Amino acid sequence: MATTRTPFEDLPASVHTVIEERTGPLLKIETTAAGFNSEISARLHWAGGTCFVKGLRTDHPRAWTQQREAEVSPHIRGIAPAVLWHLQTEGWDLVAFEALDGHHADYSPGSPDLPKVADVLRRLSETPCPDIELRRAEQRLLGYVANEDDAEHFVGSALLHTDLNNTNVLVDDEGALLVDWAWATRGAPWLDAGYWVIWLMAAGGHTPETAEEWAARVPTWHTAPRTGIDAFAEAHANLWEEIADAAPDDWTRRMRYAAQGWAAHRSAQ
Template sequence: MSVRLETALGPLFVKGLPDTSPGRVATQRREYETSWHLHGLGPRARWQIRTSGWHLVAFDYLNDARHADYRPESADLAPIANLLKEVARLPIPEGVDLRRAEQRLSAYGTREELQHVAGNTLLHTDLNPHNVLLTKDGTAHLVDWGWATLGAPWLDAAAWGIWLVASGHTPSAAHAWAARVPAYRTAAPAARHAYAAMTTALWEDIAEASDAPWVSRVRDAAGAWAAATRS
């Protein structure tokens, strides 16, 4: 459930989940708690409440915002790259219980491979275009931080690269966009490939459980990205 709510604070985006879904509620709570530490890179959190069997969270509403366009000719790509430069500088948010990238990928890599993704930067990790909003002034914002994670500062740029391939870019073109983020540009090639290979294995598992066309598209994009990072 989600609604726009007119309040004395201005318009708010409010969404809620029933308490009968504790795992999803925990993810929504993580999104709310993380959103206090974004330094303007996402909508400001306002409140959370539990009432009548529901968990509700509210954020500032981004007026006239639209979902990002990741296609090769899109004018959105440059502001998104600028956004990810700033995301790569986000520190650990105090008081928020977050998993680490090496934990999330532990089923897909060796100890050495997992060390490549370890770090203390706050990451979004779900760079699908519906989680990036562009306002009329051309500013990009990241929303839906429910999968916030701690890890190496270049991981969000690498994740974005996979989504760019899924949106029609060649791996080399996607790499060029990801490389606009200094943290990604300076990451060790072995680290980039380890992440790409582990993420490909993750998407293969996701695709086995889903016949949604977009899932297959992202799985194939991850495989192409991994092959490109190997060379």
């Protein structure tokens, strides 16, 4: 469920003052649709540049995600927009990122964006996992596997994004970048390619076979044991069934249908 949005202009004047100590006087403020889980989502313009700011109240249950994004940022340069500053003031937690001008990735079959997404996932798979606090893939999925031993397939030391919604992938002429690292996770290196399979199918037009062909463009996919992929697909069918039951809407239904379709394909092989 989306977080209620607060206009940037409604932040206390003291918060604006702290921000302008970093930027100089703001000349333009654009509220954006980005930041599905953010209370603040805006693009700020000043004489010296532009940035994107997302924020939550410090007492919000997901306020920890702000710190996670700030901590992971130095380790994913060239894969994600850089964090410019992170501040907590007057009950608000705000993170500023370099502004990007790309478009959300088009996951439809034949899209020229798909090779760029595969490439950024390849580059991420080659990025060392930082020694910071991260959730672990096997723990996140433990409650959704058929038996606890299946979760062992997800253990690993790779840095994972895990939320490959096409709105979290920005594409321009140069390539693709991954945004929204709130759910950064440590786990098996092939898992992000698996997450991508489900989002490709949910976008429409992809069969399980064609979605897996795109996953195979990420070299780490080939390190996954067949039983591990089977367990991952089944776990996400269970996960998205739970999510869609709790928050039924068009996109959760599409995700449930895609995850169930992939799991059925894997079990039929």
